[in-house]
Amino acid sequence: MGNRLAGVRSPVAALVAAAMLVMGIVVVPGSVTGWAAGPSTFIWGKSGDADTLDNQVSSNGETSEVTTQIFNLLVRAKPGQTGIEPDLATSWSASPDGLVWTFKLRRGVTFHDGTPWNAEAAKFNFDRMADRNGPYRGPKDADYSYWDGFMADYVKEAKAVDPYTLQLVMKQPNAPLLYNLSIMAFEFNSPASFKKYGGTGVGLHPVGTGPFKFVEWVRDDHVTMVANPSFFRKGLPKVQRLIMRVIKDNAARFLALKSGEINAMEAPNPDDVRVAQSDPNLKTVFRPAFNTGYIRFNMNDPLFKDKRIREATALAINRKAIVDALYGGYGTVANQHMPPTMWGRADVPPIPYDPAKAKQLLAEANYPNGFSVDFWYIPVSRPYFPNGKEIGTAVASDLAKVGIRAHLMTEDWATYLKDRSTNKFPMYMIGWIGDNGDPDDWLGYFFTKYDPNNAYYSYNNPAVFDLINKAKLVSDQATRAKMYAQAESMIMADYRDVPLAHARVPLLVRKNVDGLIGQPDANEYMELVSVH
Amino acid sequence: MAARRFWRNGNARVGLGMIIFFALIAIFAGQIAPQGPDQEDLLDRLKPPSAQHWIGTDELGRDVFARVLLGARISMTVGLVAVSGSLVIGALLGITAGYAGSRVESMIMRLMDVMLAFPSIILAIGIVAMRGPGLNNTILAVSVVNIPVYARVARGSTLAIKEFEYVTAARAMGARPWRVLLRSILPNAAAPLVVQATLGVATAILDAAGLGFLGLGAQPPTPEWGAMLADAYKYLLTAFWAALAPGVAIGAVVLSFNLAGDGLHDALDPRLLAGR
Numbered sequence: 001m002g003n004r005l006a007g008v009r010s011p012v013a014a015l016v017a018a019a020m021l022v023m024g025i026v027v028v029p030g031s032v033t034g035w036a037a038g039p040s041t042f043i044w045g046k047s048g049d050a051d052t053l054d055n056q057v058s059s060n061g062e063t064s065e066v067t068t069q070i071f072n073l074l075v076r077a078k079p080g081q082t083g084i085e086p087d088l089a090t091s092w093s094a095s096p097d098g099l100v101w102t103f104k105l106r107r108g109v110t111f112h113d114g115t116p117w118n119a120e121a122a123k124f125n126f127d128r129m130a131d132r133n134g135p136y137r138g139p140k141d142a143d144y145s146y147w148d149g150f151m152a153d154y155v156k157e158a159k160a161v162d163p164y165t166l167q168l169v170m171k172q173p174n175a176p177l178l179y180n181l182s183i184m185a186f187e188f189n190s191p192a193s194f195k196k197y198g199g200t201g202v203g204l205h206p207v208g209t210g211p212f213k214f215v216e217w218v219r220d221d222h223v224t225m226v227a228n229p230s231f232f233r234k235g236l237p238k239v240q241r242l243i244m245r246v247i248k249d250n251a252a253r254f255l256a257l258k259s260g261e262i263n264a265m266e267a268p269n270p271d272d273v274r275v276a277q278s279d280p281n282l283k284t285v286f287r288p289a290f291n292t293g294y295i296r297f298n299m300n301d302p303l304f305k306d307k308r309i310r311e312a313t314a315l316a317i318n319r320k321a322i323v324d325a326l327y328g329g330y331g332t333v334a335n336q337h338m339p340p341t342m343w344g345r346a347d348v349p350p351i352p353y354d355p356a357k358a359k360q361l362l363a364e365a366n367y368p369n370g371f372s373v374d375f376w377y378i379p380v381s382r383p384y385f386p387n388g389k390e391i392g393t394a395v396a397s398d399l400a401k402v403g404i405r406a407h408l409m410t411e412d413w414a415t416y417l418k419d420r421s422t423n424k425f426p427m428y429m430i431g432w433i434g435d436n437g438d439p440d441d442w443l444g445y446f447f448t449k450y451d452p453n454n455a456y457y458s459y460n461n462p463a464v465f466d467l468i469n470k471a472k473l474v475s476d477q478a479t480r481a482k483m484y485a486q487a488e489s490m491i492m493a494d495y496r497d498v499p500l501a502h503a504r505v506p507l508l509v510r511k512n513v514d515g516l517i518g519q520p521d522a523n524e525y526m527e528l529v530s531v532h
Numbered sequence: 533m534a535a536r537r538f539w540r541n542g543n544a545r546v547g548l549g550m551i552i553f554f555a556l557i558a559i560f561a562g563q564i565a566p567q568g569p570d571q572e573d574l575l576d577r578l579k580p581p582s583a584q585h586w587i588g589t590d591e592l593g594r595d596v597f598a599r600v601l602l603g604a605r606i607s608m609t610v611g612l613v614a615v616s617g618s619l620v621i622g623a624l625l626g627i628t629a630g631y632a633g634s635r636v637e638s639m640i641m642r643l644m645d646v647m648l649a650f651p652s653i654i655l656a657i658g659i660v661a662m663r664g665p666g667l668n669n670t671i672l673a674v675s676v677v678n679i680p681v682y683a684r685v686a687r688g689s690t691l692a693i694k695e696f697e698y699v700t701a702a703r704a705m706g707a708r709p710w711r712v713l714l715r716s717i718l719p720n721a722a723a724p725l726v727v728q729a730t731l732g733v734a735t736a737i738l739d740a741a742g743l744g745f746l747g748l749g750a751q752p753p754t755p756e757w758g759a760m761l762a763d764a765y766k767y768l769l770t771a772f773w774a775a776l777a778p779g780v781a782i783g784a785v786v787l788s789f790n791l792a793g794d795g796l797h798d799a800l801d802p803r804l805l806a807g808r
Binding site: 269325379 | 591
């Protein structure tokens, strides 16, 4: 998308651009070199740039980190938690059959362009996302994967009942709806901005109701925003200006933080966290563990059809030693798919480290001398596996002790992500980062269907599928929690996966910054931050 | 004669000595190493050198000394096998091109020129990317990319040698082309090829380590020097030994083959001697 703008089409344009560049060099220094953070400005160091500032057509975390500051949702995650709190909706209710959801909207809210927030504006946004042939669909390659994945099958239409009452009419009940609505992709743009800038243009001219108003976006460099004086949460935001700077190199970003060029940053190198902890000017804040790394068996593989083999593999891995040594102190051993911040977790016993029993199980399964298997490790660093190669090597070394000869294999990440959904990997490392605080997001994706040609869906247990599918239709949270817990107990008893770790994610902050709270979904509320 | 000239060269002696040293290490690594190269101790990771771990431990608590020793075996094997492969194929192509001349020559040599046009490591990466990472494919890739070097050297010598009277004599007596090539030309073209091959081992080891560093060579937990370097350099500030040891080892082996190769070059090139 951005390349279209960057292209210079004619010599005249090139000349003009060059002239502007020269003038820029002469005129601008005063403002550009003034990165130094003043008390009224908060500068956040980002690890990558947004692809668009229209979050409805993006599933990019670098985008939602910015749009969180400009836009609001109907409901949002509480600061530092996965639970829900009101945002642009103040209250809500569902009809007993779960087919109509009614939202009472916040009054007196205006978009940054002065137009009012009301049910019509909300409906406009829902219609835009739902209508494949609508006038404001956006760029051809627009990524509506969140709408398609979380809403399209359930939401029939949005109705404006009165100016401050919005109804969502459902095709079928969907209990996770509320949590799904807290995903940043379902933010509300000003309808007037669509008319002014068009379905593609809003990606460069975001107009929301949020704590900060958009000022400028220089690609791969920074996004500048200023405080919205009429923000509906009184007293917020606490700083006048918010700048999100893109510094892709982890080490360079850390140096910028140390020198005071930026006030806070995400994604430091683990070793730099250690350095930061001994630096009197810096402190560490954590995003709660909202991810799980695990080793998955391809149960389509005849070898791993045998539960004893899966159990033996699980018992042979010294997960505590691995987590203690290789997670830089931010990891906890996982014993199920959902991290401790979630509801609906199962009460399952931890998987012990028991190589003796593992050997015994292998012998029972007619593999007294173990077996050889290709074990695929992730080639990149993810929050749940900070170093895939080191962790994979450590796992393989543990397996070797009971006779399981795991040949370490990998390939580039894009190919890996494709191949995990085939039968290529007999056993592999993969993980999940939560999208929202609903258990359906964690269990619904993997455990509702079977596919004989896909290692991802190679677990075939209709009883589990049934429970999880039904839990989606029940509206009472306590009942749902029980159903998910029961399903998870069954999955774990089958040793479908070997969960390894949940990891917190460190953020580094200068001492003069207060109020930064790490969000599980990585979209911090900068409105809460103050600099002194 | 040549051997005496080689021995008189101090650098060459040092180079040869180091090669023998590394060869012995490669052969007896299993016996010398204090523990297995893959033996992990996660509680003992990134520990500095001590009596128990002479060069400390790496990011998974493995003994760096043991890994460097076993790495010598891998690097020497890769170097020798890869060079043997490219030497045999390259020399055959080169003397064939030089002797046959005309269209055969231009076909072979243009192909070699195309291969030479790529930086060798890029070509090697391409080959490994096609065939998948691993030690065998590393050997194959390093071998293939070095073929043109030997082909050119062999062709050059052949062009000169084929004009000599003894070659004409052999042909006049009715010797078949392959016999002329293998009996009359190849032995006399061998000297520059041997020099090139000795220097080539150094390049091959370096290329293989480069592939290992990029994650395209030997796969974990194989103690390949390039891969060890790649895994350890992240800890350079906190545990320099884990990266330093394989780095020094690569440097020393490459240096030894270069010194020996240079010495061999001086010893085998009569023209150089005449100039002295």
